[in-house]
Amino acid sequence: MKQLIELSVNGETYELAVEPQATLLEVLRNDLGLTGTKEACGTGECGSCTVLIDGRPVLSCLTLALDCTGQDIVTIEGLAEGERMSPVQQAFQDCGAIQCGFCTPGMVLSATALLEENSRPTEEEIRKALEGHLCRCTGYNKIIEAVNKAAGQMAARQK
Numbered sequence: 001m002k003q004l005i006e007l008s009v010n011g012e013t014y015e016l017a018v019e020p021q022a023t024l025l026e027v028l029r030n031d032l033g034l035t036g037t038k039e040a041c042g043t044g045e046c047g048s049c050t051v052l053i054d055g056r057p058v059l060s061c062l063t064l065a066l067d068c069t070g071q072d073i074v075t076i077e078g079l080a081e082g083e084r085m086s087p088v089q090q091a092f093q094d095c096g097a098i099q100c101g102f103c104t105p106g107m108v109l110s111a112t113a114l115l116e117e118n119s120r121p122t123e124e125e126i127r128k129a130l131e132g133h134l135c136r137c138t139g140y141n142k143i144i145e146a147v148n149k150a151a152g153q154m155a156a157r158q159k
C-alpha cells in the first residue's frame with residue numbers, strides 16, 4: 001500500500017504517495033520527472049544514479065524513497081543557477097569530458113561534493129572520489145581534467 005512522504009528536492013518540497021519498495025531513483029524519474037538522474041545497472045555498480053543527500057553522494061537505485069523524508073536531495077537539475085551552469089558542469093563541457101553523457105550527472109554530483117569539502121584535491125583524491133563511477137566512453141582523463149579545472153575556477157572565485 002502506498003505511503004505519503006514529503007521529499008525535499010532541489011529546494012522544492014513535494015508530497016507524494018509512494019510504494020514502500022520504491023527507490024529514490026524511481027520516484028525522481030517517474031514521479032517527479034527528474035530524468036537527469038540515470039539508471040544503468042540498477043544494482044549499485046556504476047554510479048550513474050548518484051544524487052546528493054545532505055551534501056553526500058548516494059546511489060539512488062539502492063535508496064528507498066521512504067528513507068529520504070527530511071533529507072535535502074540535490075539532483076543534476078539542481079546545480080545550475082538559472083541559465084548558468086555550475087563550475088563543475090561548465091568544466092565538463094569545456095574539457096570535452098562528456099561523450100554519451102550517461103555517466104555525467106553522477107560524476108558531476110560526486111565531483112561537486114568533493115570540491116565542497118576539498119577545494120584543491122590532488123589527482124589521486126579526484127580519482128578516489130570518482131572511483132565508484134563507470135564511464136564507457138571517455139577513458140576518464142578528461143573527467144579528471146575537468147574536475148581539476150573546476151577546482152581552480154572555484155578557488156579563483158573565492159579569492
Ligand code: FES
Pocket residue numbers: 038039040041042043044045046047048049050059060061062
Ligand atoms: S544505476 Fe545505481 S549504481 Fe548503477
Ligand code: FES
Pocket residue numbers: 097098099100101102103104134135136137138
Ligand atoms: S560519457 Fe558515456 S559513459 Fe561516460
